[in-house]
Amino acid sequence: xxxxxxxxxxxxxxxxxxxxxxxxxxxxxxxxxxxxxxxxxxxxxxxxxxxxxxxxxxxxxxxxxxxxxxxxxxxxxxxxxxxxxxxxxxxxxxxxxxxxxxxxxxxxxxxxxxxxxxxxxxxxxxxxxxxxxxxxxxxxxxxxxxxxxxxxxxxxxxxxxxxxxxxxxxxxxxxxxxxxxxxxxxxxxxxxxxxxxxxxxxxxxxxxxxxxxxxxxxxxxxxxxxxxxxxxxxxxxxxxxxxxxxxxxxxxxxxxxxxxxxxxxxxxxxxxxxxxxxxxxxxxxxxxxxxxxxxxxxxxxxxxxxxxxxxxxxxxxxxxxxxxxxxxxxxxxxxxxxxxxxxxxxxxxxxxxxxxxxxxxxxxxxxxxxxxxxxxxxxxxxxxxxxxxxxxxxxxxxxxxxxxxxxxxxxxxxxxxxxxxxxxxxxxxxxxxxxxxxxxxxxxxxxxxxxxxxxxxxxxxxxxxxxxxxxxxxxxxxxx
Numbered sequence: 009x010x011x012x013x014x015x016x017x018x019x020x021x022x023x024x025x026x027x028x029x030x031x032x033x034x035x036x037x038x039x040x041x042x043x044x045x046x047x048x049x050x051x052x053x054x055x056x057x058x059x060x061x062x063x064x065x066x067x068x069x070x071x072x073x074x075x076x077x078x079x080x081x082x083x084x085x086x087x088x089x090x091x092x093x094x095x096x097x098x099x100x101x102x103x104x105x106x107x108x109x110x111x112x113x114x115x116x117x118x119x120x121x122x123x124x125x126x127x128x129x130x131x132x133x134x135x136x137x138x139x140x141x142x143x144x145x146x147x148x149x150x151x152x153x154x155x156x157x158x159x160x161x162x163x164x165x166x167x168x169x170x171x172x173x174x175x176x177x178x179x180x181x182x183x184x185x186x187x188x189x190x191x192x193x194x195x196x197x198x199x200x201x202x203x204x205x206x207x208x209x210x211x212x213x214x215x216x217x218x219x220x221x222x223x224x225x226x227x228x229x230x231x232x233x234x235x236x237x238x239x240x241x242x243x244x245x246x247x248x249x250x251x252x253x254x255x256x257x258x259x260x261x262x263x264x265x266x267x268x269x270x271x272x273x274x275x276x277x278x279x280x281x282x283x284x285x286x287x288x289x290x291x292x293x294x295x296x297x298x299x300x301x302x303x304x305x306x307x308x309x310x311x312x313x314x315x316x317x318x319x320x321x322x323x324x325x326x327x328x329x330x331x332x333x334x335x336x337x338x339x340x341x342x343x344x345x346x347x348x349x350x351x352x353x354x355x356x357x358x359x360x361x362x363x364x365x366x367x368x369x370x371x372x373x374x375x376x377x378x379x380x381x382x383x384x385x386x387x388x389x390x391x392x393x394x395x396x397x398x399x400x401x402x403x404x405x406x407x408x409x410x411x412x413x414x415x416x417x418x419x420x421x422x423x424x425x426x427x428x429x430x431x432x433x434x435x436x437x438x439x440x441x442x443x444x445x446x447x448x449x450x451x452x453x454x455x456x457x458x459x460x461x462x463x464x465x466x467x468x469x470x471x472x473x474x475x476x477x478x479x480x481x482x483x484x485x486x487x488x
Contacts, residue, residue, distance in 0.1 A: 011251060097246030102217070105238055105251040107224050107264050109199075110139060112385025112402035113257030114207035117279040119410030121214040123482045125417060128249050129216050130240065131258075132223040135208060136201045138216060140364055142284050142317045142393060144197040144294070144307045148472040149400025151190055152407060155480065161206050162198050168308050169194040170294050175461065176349070177298035177454050189469065190427045190476035195294065197307035197315065203399075222247065225379065227254060227267045234382035235268060253413050257406075260370065262387035268378055270388075274442075276371035280449040281325035282294040282393045283339050283365035284317035288358040295350070298458070301451050303394060313360055316350070318342060319394045321451060325367050333361040369393060371446065376409075376434065377427035384409045389438060395445045395464055401438060404475060408433050411481055437474070440467040 095296055106117045109131035117129045145153065153159050163169060171194045175182040186194055200205075212218055228237035228248065237250035256264025291314035295306035304318040318339065325342075332338040336359070345353040369392045376388040377455075385402040412430035416423035444464050448457065 023091075031046060033289045033408050038361045043286065046181055054112045056356050083330070086299075087098060097241075097248060098244075099248045099250060100128060101250045103128045103251060104128070104253045104255060104413060105130065105174045105249040106257055107131075107238060107256040108255075108257030108259060108262075108385070108387070109133075109135070109208055109211075109218060110204045110385075111207060111399055112162070112387070112392065112406050113255070114211045115403050115406035116257060116384055116410050117150075117216045118156060118211040118214045119407055119481050120413060121216045123414045125414070126356070127210060127211075127216045128206075128237070129218045130222045130224055130249070131220050131348070134221050135315060136205050138199070138201045139204070140366065141200045141398070142197075142282065142307060142396065143200050143309070144315075145195060145399050146396060146468050147192050148397070148475060149403050150192040151472045151475045152400065153196075154191055154401035155407065155475070156207075156210065156403070157280065159196075159212050161210070162196055162203065163201050165198065166310050167196050167198040167202070167205065168310075170197065170308060171195075172293040173296070174293055175298070176456075177458060179454060179458060181295075190472045194474070197294070199310050199311045202310060203312065205235075224251070224258070224263055225321065227264070233379065235378070237395045238264075240326075252380070252417055255409070255413070256381065256387045257385045258266065258387055259389050260386040262383065264375055264381070265383055265387050268363070268381050270374045270376070270378070270383055272372050273375050274373040276446050278351075278368050278370045278392075279321060280319050280369055280392050280394060281322045281365065281367040282317065282319045282369060283325065283342075283363050283367075284315050284334070285336070285339060285363045286362055287316050287354055288313050289353070291430050296461075297347045297350050298454055299346040302342065303448075303451075303457075304343065304347045304350060306350070314352060317342075318347070319392075319449075321449075322368055329367075332408075332488040366393075369448075371442070373435065373438075375413075376431050379423075382409055382427060382430070389434065390440075391442050391445045392449050394448045395441055397445075399467070399469075401441075404437060404471075405434050407475075407481060408437075414482060441471070442464055 078216060102129045103125040104120050106113045106127060107130040113129055113131070117127045121127045149160070151486060153162070162275065171186045173184055173186065208218060219242070222240055223242070224238045224240040226234045226239050228250065229412045230236045230238060235254050238254055239246065239248045254264070256262050258264055289312070291306055291308040291312070294308070297304045301324055302318055302320050307315040307317070309315055318418070320342070328338040328342045329335065332341055340351070340354070340356065343354065371391045373389045374383055374387070376383045384405050386398070390402065408477050412426040415426040441464065444460055444467060448460050453458070
């Protein structure tokens with residue numbers, strides 16, 4: 009515990025290289041800077057394109073990152089020191105290892121570190137980097153961000169505070185203000201490259217050790233089959249992290265879920281496709297546009313840009329792809345044909361990035377725990393983007409899981425009970441929006457679709473109220 013922290017080494021991939029430290033101003037990653045493309049029509053969400061020259065890993069620990077040779081060492085609480093087991097490579101030890109450092113992983117790690125646990129967080133990506141997401145955060149997710157204590161940091165990055173929402177259909181145009189409820193009076197839609205960065209900084213400043221450019225290959229089991237760590241590799245060779253608990257937060261195609269053979273417990277048809285691009289312009293409000301077999305919209309985000317998105321039946325998206333030269337042309341043609349009022353406001357010269365998305369979005373849940381392991385975020389539960397609740401799901405479940413793991417580590421005899429309660433709470437809280445999602449992706453007539461949207465608004469508000477009323481996690485109670 010008292011060994012010096014490992015010094016950080018970074019091989020920049022684009023954007024701005026930053027060195028977070030307590031009390032320093034937040035340096036905002038540039039979301040338009042070059043980065044590895046994370047999506048193509050043949051890849052599913054969570055399947056990233058590996059870079060050719062990853063280089064040495066970046067290690068962030070105890071709230072700061074420093075380049076090699078800075079002479080810096082971190083605070084006293086950190087991962088237990090590396091030991092050298094010979095040919096097998098380096099071995100680290102921690103209370104918890106979290107695989108995946110985006111929303112679900114970073115939030116889970118932060119809650120656990122604040123509760124007093126040593127946490128190592130691994131990710132194969134180098135940051136800042138983008139990922140496929142339309143990234144709106146609804147009221148329930150905003151409550152979770154507020155409980156995590158990062159809303160002010162997100163606003164400080166330049167994410168616009170969104171206080172008005174419109175909904176257009178053949179029934180007319182509805183507009184509403186975001187009411188002040190459950191401590192929230194605005195919504196956010198921060199670019200993922202910035203949201204993930206803010207959450208990772210919160211984790212590091214809470215004492216989490218973050219190791220990037222580190223790929224996990226498999227889990228480690230003891231003689232009774234219990235998961236007791238992970239093996240992986242980085243630019244310096246093999247690495248192993250031994251831990252009392254392993255969290256898989258590594259996305260829809262989770263290697264952790266495959267390694268532990270986590271079974272699917274709920275499977276519903278994958279019916280819809282989601283596509284989006286970024287356009288510069290004047291985008292003051294959240295917009296929703298409903299047309300025949302298209303649900304489209306506008307989420308204002310950083311840099312006077314907006315995420316302009318469209319969700320359709322999978323067959324519709326593929327038909328437009330086949331009949332046009334590429335994804336950009338197909339997306340433009342889809343909007344022009346189905347949502348012409350929105351399309352007329354989209355100047356092609358103002359499109360800032362290529363169209364991205366998923367042409368098939370799974371709807372399923374996995375068994376989220378077993379001896380020594382658990383799953384959170386898309387690794388354990390995924391549903392179609394039509395309800396715009398993915399980030400909010402991840403933040404909610406991160407807090408629930410961290411509480412269960414905290415209980416299990418403090419009282420090992422209650423591990424199964426605590427993790428089973430997490431699964432029950434996850435399924436109960438996710439259930440209403442999951443069921444509404446399944447109805448919406450059938451694209452019923454517009455009257456029924458609008459009715460379902462009203463039910464969705466009630467479900468989100470009810471969830472936000474329940475989350476707001478929950479006792480704060482142990483680490484946040486200590487900080488309050």
